Amino acid sequence: MTTTVQMTGVARLDAIRAEFPALLRAHRGQPVAYFDGPGGTQVPRPVAEAMTDYLYHHNANTHWAYPTSAETDALLHQAREAAGDFLNASPEEIAFGLNMTTLTFHLARALGREWSAGDEVIITELDHHANVAPWQALARERGIVLRTIPLRVTDGTLDLTALPRLLGPRTRLVAINAASNVLGTITDVAAVCAMARQAGALSFVDAVHAASHVLVDVRAIGCDFLGCSAYKFYGPHVGLLFGRKERIEQLDLPKVLPAPDTAPERLETGTQNHEGIVGTMAAVDFLAGLGSGPTRRARLASAFSELHHRGSALLGRLWEGLAGERRIQLYGPPPGSPRTPTLSFTVQGMSAEAVSRRLAERGVFTSHGDFYAVTVLERLGLLEQGLVRAGCACYTSADEVDRLIGGVKHLVRG
DSSP states (O other), X not given: OOOOXXXXXXXXXXHHHTTOGGGGXXXXXXXXXXXXXXXXXXOOHHHHHHHHHHHHHTOOOSSXXXXXXXXXXXXXXXXXXXXXXXXXXXXXXXXXXXXXXXXXXXXXXXXXXXXXTTOEEEEESSSOGGGTHHHHHHHHHHOOEEEEEOEETTTTEEOGGGHHHHOOTTEEEEEEESBOTTTOBBOOHHHHHHXXXXXXXXXXXXXXXXGGTSOOOHHHHXXXXXXXXXXXXXXXXXXXXXXXXXXXXHXXXXXXXXXXXXXXXXXXXXXXXXXHHHHXXXXXXXXXXXXXXXXXXXXXXXHHHHHHHHHHHHHHHHHHHHHTOTTEEEESOOTTSSBOSEEEEEETTSOHHHHHHHHHTTTEEOEEEOTTOHHHHHHHTOTTTOEEEEEOOTTOOHHHHHHHHHHHHHHHHO
């Protein structure tokens, strides 16, 4: 039985799709179906228009006594408010940067100045290496000891029963992702952060993949820091870093002397990507516009609830369509588990790149490789072959899922 897609109707999906000019693209006579969202979603018109309007009419540097500079200051503060609503944080807890990876390296360097050789950081085998490499750098440079939560290869989840044994008196930080960008696994990060807090340790959450599928709530999670990237939730290439205000103010951050020393700007080095930050606000408001409610946060909650149900149905349709094929291997938790609508798979006898190239010939765009989650691929024994990854976004239709299924079946049966 094929899973049906739950939404408020075809017109609703059509209205969403109409906001994305990229969906008008054709390749070899076929309309393009974008399944590359986990690596970066397409951008709706309101986001591009907000960025263009800023560059045309408000472009300036900050904190100076003329109108366009004051307008820039106001827009950046409004963007922090929007990002705060998106993460359930205050504007003073939101910093912007080049991307989540760069922000995490910057944060790790500051935290490392507080720690001594022999102090410990807990990482996981499920994480994108943006939440691994910064802590590995501290291990090399400062003698920090890394401990690792193992991956259960059988179902693509973390063995969180190992965490109490890993926590100790010298644990300084637990670094964990909220959702795997490879397997779609959603992890109970609130429980992990609670255990870290009880042990006297800080917590850092990578929410890059989760933020486009689950409405993040830093208060409910209880984390000290959290990172995500706007280009994964229909925005421009900008990174966001949440930090509890008191922790931001305590950090020994590398910075130039005249730069602001108050939260959150003390986390930001140099002139920021103002147009990208304005575009991030527009992306949050685009998502909020898909829902209903009296506040931006309420509208976001409504939108994410609807998109979650629709994404789950699309994931179920894709899983069911591929699961019965003998040469196809699916990875990650099955439908009905805590997961995002992102599915990775292999085709026996073909590299992931070859599969993606063949699908692209049919106008179906998927990503391939290790997706910077190298440890996951190592544990699966797929580092050389790679994985094919297909992610459903707010603009993905059931017909596009069927085209993907048909394209893969053509490969294995042709």
